Amino acid sequence: MNFYDSYDALLTPEERDLVAAASAFCQGEFRSHLLDSHNQNKPYDTAWIGKWAQAGFLGLQTPRQFGGHDASFLCKIRVAQAMAEHSFAAAFAINNLQGSVTRVARQGSDKHREELLEGMLGGAILCAPAMSEPGGGSDLGALTTRARRVDGGWRISGTKSWITNGQIIQCANVLSRIGDPGDGVEETASFLVPLADGATFRREEIYMPGARSFRLSHLTFQDHFVPDWGLFTPPGQALKASMASVNSARVHVAAMCVASTRSALSEAVVYAQGRQAFGKSLIRHQGLAWELAEVSLRLEAASALVLRAAIAVQSGAPALTLAAQAKKFAVDVAVWGIDQCLRAMGATGASAMHRLAMLSAETRLAAFGDGTSEMLLDRIGKGLAAEYGPSSPAKEISK
Ligand SMILES: Cc1cc2nc3c(=O)[nH]c(=O)nc-3n(C[C@H](O)[C@H](O)[C@H](O)COP(=O)(O)OP(=O)(O)OC[C@H]3O[C@@H](n4cnc5c(N)ncnc54)[C@H](O)[C@@H]3O)c2cc1C
Numbered sequence: 001m002n003f004y005d006s007y008d009a010l011l012t013p014e015e016r017d018l019v020a021a022a023s024a025f026c027q028g029e030f031r032s033h034l035l036d037s038h039n040q041n042k043p044y045d046t047a048w049i050g051k052w053a054q055a056g057f058l059g060l061q062t063p064r065q066f067g068g069h070d071a072s073f074l075c076k077i078r079v080a081q082a083m084a085e086h087s088f089a090a091a092f093a094i095n096n097l098q099g100s101v102t103r104v105a106r107q108g109s110d111k112h113r114e115e116l117l118e119g120m121l122g123g124a125i126l127c128a129p130a131m132s133e134p135g136g137g138s139d140l141g142a143l144t145t146r147a148r149r150v151d152g153g154w155r156i157s158g159t160k161s162w163i164t165n166g167q168i169i170q171c172a173n174v175l176s177r178i179g180d181p182g183d184g185v186e187e188t189a190s191f192l193v194p195l196a197d198g199a200t201f202r203r204e205e206i207y208m209p210g211a212r213s214f215r216l217s218h219l220t221f222q223d224h225f226v227p228d229w230g231l232f233t234p235p236g237q238a239l240k241a242s243m244a245s246v247n248s249a250r251v252h253v254a255a256m257c258v259a260s261t262r263s264a265l266s267e268a269v270v271y272a273q274g275r276q277a278f279g280k281s282l283i284r285h286q287g288l289a290w291e292l293a294e295v296s297l298r299l300e301a302a303s304a305l306v307l308r309a310a311i312a313v314q315s316g317a318p319a320l321t322l323a324a325q326a327k328k329f330a331v332d333v334a335v336w337g338i339d340q341c342l343r344a345m346g347a348t349g350a351s352a353m354h355r356l357a358m359l360s361a362e363t364r365l366a367a368f369g370d371g372t373s374e375m376l377l378d379r380i381g382k383g384l385a386a387e388y389g390p391s392s393p394a395k396e397i398s399k
Pocket of ligand 1: 128129130131132137138139161163165214216365366368369370371372373374375378
């Protein structure tokens with residue numbers, strides 16, 4: 001049985017073809033390019049985004065009427081896993097672009113689609129969500145970016161931090177308070193903000209050694225003009241809207257962590273089969289085989305949890321606790337498991353010939369975006385009574 005069979009069994013035949021095409025895309029030249037770029041301490045070449053767009057993957061979840069594939073959530077995570085087998089950061093960043101296309105296609109107005117969608121589907125307009133700030137990551141309520149009404153639009157001031165793809169985007173979906181400080185208005189909105197470096201906008205790379213493919217950046221706005229049509233989520237609804245997508249974002253990250261761990265384990269097993277020590281292959285030394293066996297156990301457990309959470313998200317069932325559990329556990333398994341795999345290969349595992357050091361540096365950062373591990377534990381703790389208490393749905397079913 002293939003590792004991903006239980007996921008793929010839930011896809012349509014057309015979606016299985018999409019996953020196969022994504023896997024084929026990510027093999028060969030792209031795979032080598034990702035590792036070479038990492039070894040040169042560079043991000044991957046953005047030309048690959050254009051090729052990914054040409055292959056139709058930026059429109060993965062865009063409705064067919066707008067030129068996309070209208071794929072399911074499970075298909076989306078399988079496509080992301082196909083890339084995360086080779087680089088977690090590239091998968092995270094490129095699929096983040098695809099998420100923005102989906103949002104504009106599904107939740108945008110006719111005007112948003114008219115202005116942006118064709119360019120976004122083709123990879124000419126790259127767009128990313130921008131919520132975190134220097135003074136507020138986990139605590140979104142600490143938001144200080146402000147948008148004030150002016151003739152024909154809005155003017156935005158503030159700094160967004162840790163923005164994935166921030167160095168390469170032409171548009172950002174910026175979460176902002178409305179009005180001037182002290183005017184008593186505390187509503188938030190989000191804006192599709194056209195970005196062109198100049199007097200009112202600048203970007204600054206956040207240098208992440210070993211993980212530059214996230215292309216993290218600060219984005220600073222100073223009275224930056226946004227036309228009327230740029231208002232995306234109306235005042236009062238933006239925080240709620242960003243929370244509405246949090247479960248799917250967490251399960252998506254968890255699924256990519258599973259894929260990166262599976263890839264690392266496969267690399268370690270192949271190496272341990274071929275490498276001889278003390279007259280037999282490494283894998284036949286019980287101490288080492290047990291270490292990798294432990295990785296396989298936790299990987300399978302993480303994968304089963306991710307699949308359960310993904311099914312809940314896809315079916316619209318309550319998934320707040322499950323999604324938090326899936327992300328917390330899958331990130332922990334990736335950070336610990338990839339390191340185990342690297343050590344099982346001796347010094348070779350840490351060398352530029354293998355992708356273990358890259359996957360290790362990249363997945364470590366998965367612990368922050370879309371809920372830090374502490375915030376997720378907090379969320380799971382708050383859900384304990386509802387999920388596992390005496391009147392929980394699980395108990396009722398087992399009666
Ligand atoms: C690779 C990567 C990509 C990212 N991409 C984006 C993006 O595209 N868009 C975007 O808007 N943001 C993005 N972020 C930012 C990310 O969302 C934040 O890093 C995250 O929200 C945490 O914020 P912070 O880093 O400021 O840490 P803080 O919120 O300052 O937290 C610092 C530490 O304190 C802990 N902590 C905070 N509050 C509590 C609490 N109540 N109880 C217990 N512990 C607590 C945290 O868990 C953490 O360990 C990205 C981050 C990374 C690393």
